[in-house]
Amino acid sequence: MCESTVYLIDKNGKESLFFELVDKIVPDQNTVYLEDILGQKKSIQARIKELALVDHRIVLEEIGE
Template identity: 40%
Template sequence: MCESTAYLITPEGEEKIMEYVVEVLPKEDGKIFLADLLGEEKIVDGVLKEIKLLDHKIIIEGK
């Protein structure tokens, strides 16, 4: 499977925000749209910093 887990980096540390992510889309308003395998959707206010494909990890830095 090729799902990943999304993490949000804040001054407080790293927080897991969604598992089984299958879609990542940058939005025009500077936000990031995430969707998981079961159809759950989330919009995150942050900047995509890194995608580690081998580790199945998506790193988003919060604004």
């Protein structure tokens, strides 16, 4: 299985689970689009902070106003 779990660091620096079983990530300017293996989609204004592919872990950092 090659899916990853996505965690989000909010504006206060707190890390929390955001999305599981993600297999597609598309960054576009200030938005990150995600899709899981079931076809569910999410998007968030964030930047990719860390990709730990061996650990199946992706960390996003929330941006915006």
